[in-house]
Amino acid sequence: MQRIRPAQLRHLYSRAGFGATPAQLEQAGGHSVRATVKSLFADSQAFTPLELAGGEVVDKGELKQMMRAGQLDRLELKAKIKEAALAQRGLNVAWIDQMVGQKGALREKMALFWHGHFACRINQKPGFVLDYLNVIRQHALGNFGELLLAVSKTPAMLQFLNNQQNRKNAPNENFAREVMELFTLGKAVSGPPHYTERDVKEAARAFTGWQFTPEGQFIFREKVHDDGEKTIFGHTGPYRGDDVIAMLLKNPNTARHITTKLYRAFVNETADLDRTEQQRIDKLADQFYASNYDISELMESIFTADWFYDDRNVGAHIKSPVELLAGIRHLVGVTFSEPQPQVFIQRTLGQLLLYPPNVAGWPGGRNWIDSSSLLFRMKLPDYVFKNANVAVRAKEDGDVNVQPFERKGANKFTTQVDWAGFEQAFAQTPSAQLPDAIAACLLPWPLTPDQRNLLTKTNPSSANPIRQLATTMMSFPEFQLC
C-alpha cells in the first residue's frame, strides 16, 4: 500500500483538524492514506463534555426571579449578571483550548462546522449555551438525524428560534422555517421548491408544545400543543415535532444539502462547482442517505478520496478567524495568560464563537477578508509571539450584555510559546534547508524564489532562526489558506 506523502499529510491535518505540528507530521507518516484517516477518527472517538469553570452559574431569567422574590438586591444582581457573561466567555475560550489540545481535533473541527450550521446565539444563559455546545460536540461525528433532533430540542435553540412562543392558536414559525431552509432541506437552487409556505405554517403547528423548563430541560407541553391535523409535504395527520423531523430526514434533499455544505467547508469553498464536483457530491449524498446519515462514514469517504488531495483542493480554503487562532496556538504550543485577547482576536476578525451573526452562521470564504482584517491577520504572529503592541480596537456591539467582551486589556497579549518543542523537530535540518522544511509544515505550497529571498533578507542570521522563519511565514498571505 502506498504511503501518504508529507504534503498530503499536511493537507489532511489542516482540514480534518487545525494543522499538524512538525512532531505530528513525523509521527503520523509512514502509513497509507486510509490508515492515517482511520487513526484520526480513532483519536476523536472519545467525547468529554466541557464544563463551566467555577461550577454553577445562574441564568439571567432565574436571577430576575430571585430579585423579585427579594433574595437578591440590585448590586448582587448586577454582579451575578456579569458573572453569567463571563461564564459564556469562559466557555468560548475553553472550547478553543479543546481545539488546540493534542487529542480530538477532528471532533472539534466538525463541531465548529456544526456550530456554523446550527448557528445559535443567546446571551446570559451559560447553562443553555454549555448544553448546546456539548450536544454539537457529542454528535459531531455521529448520526446527523440524532444530532438534528438533539440540537433542535436544546433550550438554547428553542429560545433562539422562539419556539417557546410557538403555541396552539398563536404559532411562531421561526423554528419551522429555519429547520427547513437552513438545517435540512435548504432552498432549491433550481427546479421545484423543496418546501412551501404552507409546509412551514403547518410544521410550525406540529412544533407547538416543544418547550423548555426554567431549569433548562426540554419538555413537551401537551396543553400548548396543537393536536389537530396538519398537511405537511402532502401528508396529513396529527403530527408532532418528531414526525416533522423524521419527514425532513426522509427527504433526500436533506442529505444533498448537508453534503454540499460539508464539501464546501472541507474540500473546496470556491463558488462554482464544476460538473465533476457536482457528480461527486451527488454520489456522496446518496451514500450519506443510504447510510442513514452516518457523519463519520461520509467524512471518511471524503478524506480518503484521491480527489481530496488534488492540487485544485489544496489551499482552497480561507481559514476562519477561529481556525487561524487555534491553528497558531496548536502549531507552536501557545497559551494565553488571559482569556480577553483571544476574544479580542475573534471579535476583530469577525468570528466570535457562541455569537454567530445570525441563524445562517458565518458566511466564510472571502467574506473573512478585507483590507483591515488582512492587515490584522498578517500582524497576528507579532502580537502572539512577540507580544507587540496592538494598535487596533474591535467595534462595540452596543449590547450591554456583551460588555465583558469589550473590557480593557483586550489588546494586551501575554503568551507562553513552546518554541523548544517546535524547534526540536528541525534540530537535524541543515540551516540552508530550514526555510523549505518549515514551509512544508506551515504553508500549503512550497516557497517561491521570491519568498525564499524575502526570508533570507528579513531574517539575517539571527540567534533563533527557526522561530524567526516560522513567525515570518505565519505572516504570509499563504498562511491564511489551508
Added chain:
Amino acid sequence: MKRRHFLQQSAFATAGTMLIPSFLKAFETQAKGLAGATGALTGSSPTGKILVVVQLSGGNDGLNTVVPYRNDIYYRERPGIAIKPDKVLTLNDEVGLNPALAPLRALYDDGLLTVINNVGYPNPDRSHFRSMDIWQTASNSDQYLQTGWVGRYLDAACAGQPGVANRPKAIEVDDTLSLSMKGRGQNALALIDPKKLFNQTRGNLVETLAAAKPDPHHGDVAYLYKTLAETTSSAAYVYDKTKVAKTQTTYPAHELGNRLKTVSELIQSGVETQVYYVSIGGFDTHINQPGQQERLLKQYGEAVGAFMQDMKASGRMQDVLLMTFSEFGRRVKQNASNGTDHGTANNVFLLGGMGNRKVFNPAPTLTDLDEGDLRYSVDFRSIYATLLHDWLGTNDAAILGQKFDRLGVV
C-alpha cells in the same frame, strides 16, 4: 524617484504602485484601461454627492430623542424618564428634540435637518445583532444576506467602470469594517486616520510581501495579494492626499468628534470617496437611561454640529448629506430600572445637503401599539432607496433587490 515627484508625473500611479509586483500591475492596468475607455478617471458618484452615515449602536431610545411633548400617554408610560415639556427643544407643535441636541435644533432652524419618524421594517427583530444585520444588509427580517447595502452600491458603481483600484469609493472611519460596507466584489476601506493606516502598511514585512510575487496556484492567493496591494496603495494615496488637508473648525475632543473631523479632512482633501461610515456605541440603556443617553446625544449633537459648520465653512454643505440611524428604538413603557428595553420603530435624521428640511411625517401613534411597541410606517429601505437614487444617482432597486417608495426628501 521621490514619491511626490512620481505622483506628479502620473495621473494614476501612487507610491503604493511601486511596491506592487508585476502580475498585480495587471489588475491596475486592466482597471486603468477600462477607466480610460469610459473616461471615468475619478471615482466620484454620478451626482458628485457624498453620503455620511452615522450609526448609533445599541438601540437609541427614539421617543426621548424626538419627544412627543404633548402626548399624555408618553408621560404616563415614562414617569421616571420622560422629558418635561419645558425642557424640550420644540420642532413643531407635536415633537421636539432632547435638550442635549441643541446644535441640531439650530440646524433645523437653518432648514438643514429632516426628521423621519416611525422608521422600521415588517416583523421587527429585537436582538441587537440581528436587527443591525437587517439594517446593514437591507434584508427582510427572514432573509440572510452576506453583503451590505453600501457594499452593493460599490459593486454597482464599479461594474464596468472599476475606477482606479487605489481610490476608495467608501471609507469607514474605524479599525474594522462593518457588514454594510462589504460588497460581493468590492469592499470599503477602514481607517481610523490615514496616517495610522499608512504606518500599518509600511512595516518591512508588509511592504516586502505587498511586493512579493505569489505562486498563482489558486484564486484565493491572488485575491489575498490583490487585497494587500490595494490596501497598501490606497493607504498611500489617502495619506498623501490628506497630509495637507487640515480643517479650521474645532471639533469636540471625543471619539465621534475625532472621527467626523477625519471625515471632513478626507472630504476636503479631494479624495473621490462617496460614502463615509462612522459608529458610536453605548445606547443600550436598560438601566438609568437619562444621564447616559443625554451624555451620548450631547456628543452626537456637538460632533455633528461641528461637522455641519465645517461643511458650510468649506462650501461643501450642498454636496454632503448625513444620515443617522439606530438598529431599533425602545419600548414605549419604561422598565423598573429607569431604563427602556428593546423596541421597534425609530426615527432617522437627515442633515445637510440641499432642499427644505422639516419633520417629514407625524410622530408615532401611542394609542395603537403592537404589544407595547411602535408600529413602523416608513420602511428604512425607502430611505436607502431615496439616498441611492436621488442623492447618489444610482439604480436603487438593483442594489436593494426590491423596489421601495422613495420619499422625495433630498
